[in-house]
Amino acid sequence: MFNLSHPKLVTLAASEGYADVADFLEDHAQGSTVPAICMAPDCDHTADLEPDQRAGFCEVCGRPTMKSGLVIAGMI
Template sequence: MFNLTHSKLVRLAEAEGYAEVADFLEDHALDSVVPAICMAPDCDHTAELEPDQRDGCCEACGRPSMKSGLVIAGMI
């Protein structure tokens, strides 16, 4: 089941210039690298990572908390 309302996913879509999460996901569904966001509560760092990234290292806070938008949405 897809989750298009997760607050971090909404922030990620907005940071990438999208008003709608669905448009963000449609544009990145088949890309080899996709926008990801740090899932730590006090960090919203974004980066381009693998579509299936679940625990990448955040360059801003140093935690293994980077997750791709596709994973957050439940597409992967």
């Protein structure tokens, strides 16, 4: 079961111009890089990273907290 309601996933999809998280995931499910978001509570920085990224470096807050939208949703 996928988690389409995680607040960071909703924020990530909206920042990419999607009103529906499912459409965002469908469009990015096969990409070699996908949108990712910082999971720190006080940071919403986004970047394109590897689809399986779970602890990427955030260029804004400096923490290893970047996570792929596909990972957040539970697709990977």
